[in-house]
Amino acid sequence: MDRVGLKLEAKRIINSHFPFFILLFLPAIIIQLGYSVAYSMNPLHETDMNHAFNQIIQGTARFGSNEMLNLWGISTFISIISGLLLSGMMFVCIDIIRNKTKFDQPVTKSFTILNHGQYFMGAIMIGILTTVLTLLWSILFIVPGIIKGFAYSQALNIYRDSVDAGKPIGYLEAITRSRQMMVGHKMTYFIMDLSFIGWYILNSFTYGILLLWLQPYFQLSFANFYVKVAQLSEDK
16 A cells, blocks of 8 residues: 555645645644643642552542642543544545545534534444453553554444444444454554654644644545555455
């Protein structure tokens, strides 16, 4: 698979409809940047982290009683909300690659995941299942866990396609199909992932402003990846 071609096509689409993508991804970016700013204004000391860790180990952890625990709770909540929004935005990007949607109503489309009950539940359940399965593999060895993470990466997209086709599949079935679909493509996925590291390092020097272009670029590139891999899987 031509990784460079996938990314070039994503760039072409973004550059042709940049205002649309800014508005589409703006809610998720605002959440991410807002949390980063709040965290930077309230740094925690190592003693706070040690105290919170000891509370967790001893089973005495209570949110509200320790600033670090509060931060972890807020961070987890924000990560879930941001992840859900980005999942819906990925669906929009997939539809764009497939020419199934127009470049309109970007703000409404930002909340795609929240506007469809099956999408929302699928994202929650598949997210939980893939996290648990990946962690279980990681207990054995780190590398197998990472590989399984790549193998399960397309499960939600597969589930969403089944819902749109009127033939919804189970959450575990979606994970199984993702694992099968990613056979022979995990290295491509991994290298594509690595290719964005430089961009995210550069973003850190722009105080997050680059995310307005980088987040759509990343999502659209991997949406393109999914569409192409799904086509190859159907052709087998």
